[in-house]
Amino acid sequence: MSKRIHINDVFRYVSKFDHEIGGHYTRDFFFHSVNSQTNATNGRQFVFLPFETKTKVWHYHPRPYGMWPSFEDLTARTKKDTRSLIFTDVGVWILNIVANIDSQIELLHITRHLWTEFHRHMLHHHHSLSDRDTMTTFKTFARAMREHGYNLKFITKEEFIRSKSPI
Numbered sequence: 612m613s614k615r616i617h618i619n620d621v622f623r624y625v626s627k628f629d630h631e632i633g634g635h636y637t638r639d640f641f642f643h644s645v646n647s648q649t650n651a652t653n654g655r656q657f658v659f660l661p662f663e664t665k666t667k668v669w670h671y672h673p674r675p676y677g678m679w680p681s682f683e684d685l686t687a688r689t690k691k692d693t694r695s696l697i698f699t700d701v702g703v704w705i706l707n708i709v710a711n712i713d714s715q716i717e718l719l720h721i722t723r724h725l726w727t728e729f730h731r732h733m734l735h736h737h738h739s740l741s742d743r744d745t746m747t748t749f750k751t752f753a754r755a756m757r758e759h760g761y762n763l764k765f766i767t768k769e770e771f772i773r774s775k776s777p778i
């Protein structure tokens with residue numbers, strides 16, 4: 612079962628959910644086919660994305676749980692090169708996952724400290740940061756990851772809407 616959402620309605624649609632949702636997408640449409648599960652060990656939410664059959668996937672991180680990628684999001688393994696979008700209430704993370712496992716593992720080692728530092732910072736401050744400061748922090752982190760060879764971008768909601776298709 613999957614619900615089809617037009618690209619123009621995607622922010623309005625996802626913001627109604629208080630849990631993670633996701634699926635795959637095409638040029639004009641987003642398909643909502645998965646809902647979050649909770650990891651029994653650490654209480655964190657996650658979704659099983661259709662990596663096996665799709666090369667364009669998306670999911671949504673609701674504000675209370677943190678609007679930034681989890682380490683698992685950044686280190687997903689795929690069989691084919693995959694574009695992964697993470698929607699938040701302030702913008703979209705755009706992540707290109709390379710299907711080459713060796714280069715992924717190397718990047719994982721190089722970037723782990725960057726992500727850990729960023730994650731700790733956000734855990735402490737995300738409730739008190741303004742949206743504007745959140746977006747600046749996200750762009751700075753994405754730039755630092757790119758400098759280490761990681762293909763990650765953050766674009767604001769306005770930039771996404773203006774470009775119509777960052778995809």
Ligand SMILES: [Zn+2]
Pocket residue numbers: 670672680681684697
């Ligand atoms: Zn995620």
